[in-house]
Amino acid sequence: MSITYLDAIREAQARALADDPRVFVYGQDVGAFGGAFKATKNLAQQFPGRVLDAPISEDAMIGAAIGAAIEGMRPIIEIQFADFSTAAFNQIVNHAGAYFWRTGVPCPITVRLPSGGTSGSGPFHSQTMEALYAHYPGLVVMTPATVEDAYSMLLEAVAIDDPVVFCEHKLLYYHLKAESLPSEALPTGKARIARTGRDMTIVAYSAMVHEALAAADELAAEGTKVEVLDLRSVKPLDTDTVMASVARTGRLLCVGEAWPWGGVTAEIIARVCSEGFDLLDAPPQRLNAKDTPIPYHPNLWAVHRPTARTVAAASRRLLSL
Amino acid sequence: MSITYLDAIREAQARALADDPRVFVYGQDVGAFGGAFKATKNLAQQFPGRVLDAPISEDAMIGAAIGAAIEGMRPIIEIQFADFSTAAFNQIVNHAGAYFWRTGVPCPITVRLPSGGTSGSGPFHSQTMEALYAHYPGLVVMTPATVEDAYSMLLEAVAIDDPVVFCEHKLLYYHLKAESLPSEALPTGKARIARTGRDMTIVAYSAMVHEALAAADELAAEGTKVEVLDLRSVKPLDTDTVMASVARTGRLLCVGEAWPWGGVTAEIIARVCSEGFDLLDAPPQRLNAKDTPIPYHPNLWAVHRPTARTVAAASRRLLSL
């Protein structure tokens, strides 16, 4: 048997629905159709009345999820593409994010954001939005990079008492495969050492973990041992694990698919530099997407985002500093 | 004569309206009433038909501004409070921000965001949102800290061919005064050395410049000479001036009123560390608001945001590293 990242997301929802009567799924086309990406395939049939099609009303969808959560439910909301969550931005950041702090009442919603670039998807079907949601207080932001994490973190997202923005990467949906679903997982907020190495540390998350691993392969052939960390969640962000790795390697490269101004890579460098400055043997570096909308044409897109090739190049540069 | 920061914003709009027939002002209550903060006082009377009241429709207001800009106008949009720009988020970041890159046609809109905390304003009338807009490509984000900049940068915002998010700080509206309006100004994208010093550099913007200056006063009494930089715009961000200052002082503290995850302070540290690591004699530090919604009560609010006292404390700590 082989399970894809997308299967894992489907299975996690099936499991959550089966185990917890408080769970329901709400989103455009998630019902009989099974969702634009088939992440809810058959769920409406398996769990009648608990997987509901929503109108094209992202703001009201999230508002409804908040209400349901206050009333004791555990809604999972699928936004058809992460990019469309701008239309729900206010409810996510100002209503859900502030709920517990203002009222003392938890607001356990899970907002699934099919995120990230895929070939030919263009400016409005390719965005990664973790930096926006992580900036606002009150939200947990998950960015699973593996089939196992897609499964266990989504279950965890539903279980925890806070609003979770679950950034699942569309590029990983079909290609990434595992043999089986995990029965245990790292706790939320813990980064994973995806590959050990002693010469430098690459911190990545979501699809970029795989570009980093491929770069590490390439560099291994050149005799360089790269440690690759997978952040798993960007808020909370596991500074300790990052610092411990940098303490071993002395060199840090942060890789993100998002735009270069602000975001995860800046946040990691700021933390490591202010708290672990002396661990660094060289200036910390980062690699992000270009500061333009995400281009449609594959040729442009391939250069817009970091890839194994550019990660390897940035690594070589870092090693030379 | 004495001119407040708010007067400067009004005068800049009056001047823009007078000088350029393409300019018009659109926003809730900006007409006969003169705006919630009186930033458009008398403009509707002075410029009949060019200062228009909008319905409570932030998304459509920005959409309309985009259309008008494409048609050759130079709209200035007042969002009543920056916080409500979440309702216009999609049009600002995805439509205006991407316009020129996608089409080659400029989209010169100015979005005025009355920003930042004031006593008793609470979670939804106090936000500073520069990090969100700076993260997206295609937007210029201005954060004037002085009466002079409020005036000249707003004129510049209207003049340049790109969408500008103009973050004016409400706390500065009435208290900050100048003798006259400036006739010249630094170009957009240039930071200003607000105070020279050789022992450490504080980088701040908007209202935090004044907390930094007050802290610098306090530290001067202790014999420490603090250099204070006012970024003026956070995108573009004047890395060169920051690096030059750090080259002189060896120490960097970044102060922002926004939330701690990501944002301006992280971006500056990331840039300085990756490009000017060797300039630093001590770990760069930052000071931001707490990671919660902005509290209503003045006692809580005073601790939530950085103040001269906490900036001074962080400075002393930095100097001891």
Place this chain on the structure above:
Amino acid sequence: MVHGVVSHETASEVSTIRETYLAAFRWMLLARILDDKFASLYRGGKIHGGVFLGRGQEALSVSVGLSLRKGDVFAPLIRDAAGRLAFGEPILDAVRTYLGSPLGPMRARDGNVHRGRPRTGLLPMISHLGAMISVVNGILLARRLKGIEQGVGATCVGDGATSTGAFHEAINLAAVEKLPLLLIVADNQYAYSTPTSRQFACRSLVDKALGYGVAGSTVDGTDLGACMQVVGLATQRARNGGGPQMVVASLLRLCGHGEHDDAGYVDPELKRSHLGRDCLKVAEAHMLENHWAGPGEVQNWRNDAMGQVEEAVATVQREPAPDPYKENWCSLASKNLCEGFSGA
């Protein structure tokens, strides 16, 4: 469409109507006196930030509060002091929130009209207009999913809020799900300074009901009896499976947008018109005229209300201010997931 017309009642009906009317009047009175107190505290510099009153909207608001039962949900807006009290919000909650007492429901973290207790069905509004409606939807949807098909959800918005996308998406969603939503639109002729002519172009906001496929009614918001009847009927229809109900009331805001605003822009013609009547005075005159209460009684109620308000204020003024150093500054219910930011 249902209009608030007075019909002929039997004697026992009259007596119930009278009782409810008097109860409503007393809540209105209490709300007005509470509002006046906040205004005076504001002028005295005792309140941080703004003060937003419901003056002139008490008849409508109280009708909503009174038409609801325990187990119902209420998401009031800016001008709903009367409805809140009638729904069961303690005066202390209001005073503590305005004065920033850490003992209040918002613990000084949020203020003024941004208060509530979700556990008791009273939702604390966020500022963004239109945002509460879909949250009420969600509660009603959740109940349906749990198999509890009772309880209505009521929420109020102003004429200005009908222009928000949030309003539109939420009422449409409620219509699609046929939720027991009571949506009260207080058309008080202005959104801050903006007259309705710059806000919408339909003849009456109730014309929107048809476009959503929901029931719509209109009512004279200055007439307590009419409000109680129309809102009451709409609530009943929602309760009985009639789906979302939109009630549009016409009235005038008899104060500034907030107490910082002298409302100099309000058309004097409007003030003199039927819409400009003070619903509290109209209700008092109606009671006196019908001999439902005498002037002495009303004075006693007034004194009682003033006593309650003064006592609450005195109590809260003795309460400690919040201590920022006792805050844990953690936004999450999952404490273990809170990050300690070194520079925050």
Place this chain on the structure above:
Amino acid sequence: MVHGVVSHETASEVSTIRETYLAAFRWMLLARILDDKFASLYRGGKIHGGVFLGRGQEALSVSVGLSLRKGDVFAPLIRDAAGRLAFGEPILDAVRTYLGSPLGPMRARDGNVHRGRPRTGLLPMISHLGAMISVVNGILLARRLKGIEQGVGATCVGDGATSTGAFHEAINLAAVEKLPLLLIVADNQYAYSTPTSRQFACRSLVDKALGYGVAGSTVDGTDLGACMQVVGLATQRARNGGGPQMVVASLLRLCGHGEHDDAGYVDPELKRSHLGRDCLKVAEAHMLENHWAGPGEVQNWRNDAMGQVEEAVATVQREPAPDPYKENWCSLASKNLCEGFSGA
């Protein structure tokens, strides 16, 4: 409310109607053939990303394009190949955008239906549904401010897009400003897989017009003659100061949401119903029946259209792919304000 009823015409009117009908048919045919070509290129793996067709919506779409003049503004949506062509979009623009040619209007930066040339009044859509309407408003408002009181602005949305907050805010704003906006709603029974029963609860989407205070009309979207008449009249009313016009057309999407979608969820009853008629076939039959054209003529037109499409595709396929190393990766018109990110 105006309905698309056929009235009695004089002989010269008939001849104009015939001419316009034939012209419209030829654009529809060209659009269909172009769409079919995109579908086949998609199946052949020659197109990056999705392909979205207007099959079954050509009669409505072409009526919009033809009712507009030079100087008008058009913001088409996903299914408007016919309207675009009739408005003047070159076939090459469509092909270049789909195939990602750097010579196209979007220079391979944006793709498929996200194309246009703002300078010629053809606005390139962003994906977020509902977002184009307010932009059209802004153009019309700007013209008024500039003292140019001519030109209408047309835009199309689907049934699903009516649920967005953006739709609501924009049409309300247009109504308040009484802008010459033509808002076409193609109610094609589905939003992706979602049937209208899960999208709205009003009887017909045209019932929304009243709630905005704008004129509304309905039309049979499978009938070219009716579409031309109803859309034409609405455009004329907008042009003559009648304010925003909403036209709701009923039809069925005769393809998947995109070419990746087999539309297995479409109710077979609907396909067999009047709504399920193919407007292109209906129009062809109407022409033949009325002897406005013979089968040979139609075949010539088809051949001509196929020739145009094949030629355009052949041309574009010879064009170079974009070179990422020639991009300046600058999002701003003010080049001096672009930042060079070291790690980007």
